[in-house]
Amino acid sequence: MIPITEIVEGIFKIGPLDTHNGVTPWVAPYLVVGDDKAAIVEPGEGGQADELLQAIAGKEEGQLKFDLKRIFYLMPTHIHLHHVHSAARLLKELPNAKVVAHQRGAPHLVDPVRLNEGTLQVWGLDSGCPQIDPIPENRIIAVAGGEVFDLGNREIEVIESTGHAPHHVSYFDRRTRTLFPGDAAGAFFDGPGKNRTRPDILPPLFDVEKEIDSLHRLRALRPKMLLVFGHNALSHSPAKTMIQVEKDIRAVESIVLKGMRKKLSSREIGRQVNEYYDAEGLIRQEQSYEGSEETMAASGPPFGMVAYLKRKYPDLEIPK
Numbered sequence: 001m002i003p004i005t006e007i008v009e010g011i012f013k014i015g016p017l018d019t020h021n022g023v024t025p026w027v028a029p030y031l032v033v034g035d036d037k038a039a040i041v042e043p044g045e046g047g048q049a050d051e052l053l054q055a056i057a058g059k060e061e062g063q064l065k066f067d068l069k070r071i072f073y074l075m076p077t078h079i080h081l082h083h084v085h086s087a088a089r090l091l092k093e094l095p096n097a098k099v100v101a102h103q104r105g106a107p108h109l110v111d112p113v114r115l116n117e118g119t120l121q122v123w124g125l126d127s128g129c130p131q132i133d134p135i136p137e138n139r140i141i142a143v144a145g146g147e148v149f150d151l152g153n154r155e156i157e158v159i160e161s162t163g164h165a166p167h168h169v170s171y172f173d174r175r176t177r178t179l180f181p182g183d184a185a186g187a188f189f190d191g192p193g194k195n196r197t198r199p200d201i202l203p204p205l206f207d208v209e210k211e212i213d214s215l216h217r218l219r220a221l222r223p224k225m226l227l228v229f230g231h232n233a234l235s236h237s238p239a240k241t242m243i244q245v246e247k248d249i250r251a252v253e254s255i256v257l258k259g260m261r262k263k264l265s266s267r268e269i270g271r272q273v274n275e276y277y278d279a280e281g282l283i284r285q286e287q288s289y290e291g292s293e294e295t296m297a298a299s300g301p302p303f304g305m306v307a308y309l310k311r312k313y314p315d316l317e318i319p320k
Contacts, residue, residue, distance in 0.1 A: 001062050002055040003028075007227065007234065008176045010034070010154065012064065014055045017048035023129050024082055030180065030227060031056055031064070031071075032173060034151025038066070039073035040090070040097075041171055041180045042083055042229055046130060049086040053093055071097050073141075073149060075156070077182025078168040079105040080203065081119045081132060083229065088133040098139050100149070100158070105167030106142040109135045121204060121303075145169060161218060163211025165203050170214075172221055179223035179238060184214050186245040187229050197228055197241060198282040199249045206304025208253055215242045251276055256305045259319065266300030266319035273301050 005013045007030075015028035029052055030041040044052065056066045071094050076084035079101060087099050087109070101109055108115040112132040119129060145160025154175045161170040161184040171180040179185075186197025201211075219242050226235035226242075235241045252273055259269035274284045300306075300319065310316055 002051055004055055004062065004064060008178055008225065011173065011176065011178060011227070013227070014052055015044075015048070017044065017051050019045045020047035021045070021128065021130055027082060027229060031066070032151065032154070032156065033066075033070075034154035036070075036152030037072040038070050038151060039075050039149065039156060040071060041075045041077075041227075042182070043074045043076060043086045043090055045082060045085040046089045046133075047086075049089040052086065053090070068094055069096055072151075073097060073156075074099045075171055075180075076101065077161075077170060077180065077184070077229070078102065078165045079108055079115060079132075080165060080183075081129060083182065084109070085130055085132050088135050091135065091139055098141050099135055100141045100143055100169075102160070102162075102167040102169050103142040103144050105165075106140050108167070109140055110137045118204060143169060159217065159221070161214035163207050163209075163214045164200055166205055166207075166210075168214070170218060172223065177222070177224040178227060179218060179221060179225065180227050181218055181242075182229055184211065184218060185226055185228055185238075185242050186248070196280070196282060197235075197245055198277060199245050199252065201249065201252060201302040201304045203304045204307045206302075206308050208249060208305075208308055211249060212246055215246050218242060248276075248280065248282070252302060252305055253309070256301045257309055257313075259301065260306070260309060260313075260316045263317060264319060266306075269319055270300040 007013050010033040012031040013028050016026035018026055027044050029044045032039045032041055056064050057068050059065055074087050074097055091097055112134055116131045143158045145158055147158040149156045157172040159170040159172055162168050164183040168184060170182055170184055183200040187200045219239055223238045226238045255272050256269055277284050
């Protein structure tokens with residue numbers, strides 16, 4: 001039985017669903033239902049697409065029995081594998097749906113060659129992680145932030161929230177003041193009720209200052225609830241959660257910068273980062289991913305932080 005939970009009125013968490021690849025962790029998409037239309041926020045990976053459709057449209061007990069023709073939008077917060085990979089598969093079964101994507105990311109969904117190269121850079125060349133299939137341009141809605149999608153007595157506002165990635169947006173349900181921040185507010189809750197996420201600073205184009213600016217922008221919305229990407233992805237203390245994420249990002253920045261200046265090894269800097277996570281009661285990097293040993297997630301500091309500091313301080317050396 002696929003877990004389906006109505007988090008607040010008209011917002012259903014589906015899963016976590018198995019990605020069926022033995023590499024990436026299970027995640028849970030959200031179905032957001034208005035009076036006229038519906039959207040799937042964070043559609044996830046292709047390996048879970050069939051189970052997602054079954055949970056939404058299935059006629060058996062415990063399934064939503066929802067008309068797929070009412071789904072007009074797929075709303076990944078950004079175009080990383082774990083958030084958007086299923087879109088090409090889902091569009092084949094959703095005749096009215098289009099993918100909403102940041103204007104910087106939309107071209108990479110049409111031609112995902114560079115996007116897939118970046119995926120392998122993070123996960124590892126031999127990780128076995130899936131690759132993203134191209135999406136027809138006429139089934140993509142490019143956004144910049146500020147757009148509002150009316151589902152019928154329910155408005156979803158697009159909030160630009162770059163930092164984790166330059167093509168990142170968040171979605172704000174004005175009706176319930178529920179925020180879908182993607183990875184802008186961290187990911188991988190340590191456990192239900194702790195309201196703590198671990199900052200996701202692995203992507204090569206991670207930018208500390210843009211990420212902090214985005215956190216401030218999201219806090220200004222005064223959301224009542226965060227539905228963060230991951231397993232136990234519920235926070236009833238949005239402001240507290242986002243303040244803590246900012247603190248964690250600054251702490252990891254300091255650890256990695258000091259390590260790079262001392263020319264410590266990649267593995268030693270990674271050990272110190274995980275030591276910080278342990279002290280804060282957060283999930284370690286290697287507990288979140290099961291990729292190859294090539295990945296910085298398993299063997300060293302967060303790759304995105306290293307790349308960011310190298311851009312900021314060109315004289316620094318990449319840790320060995």
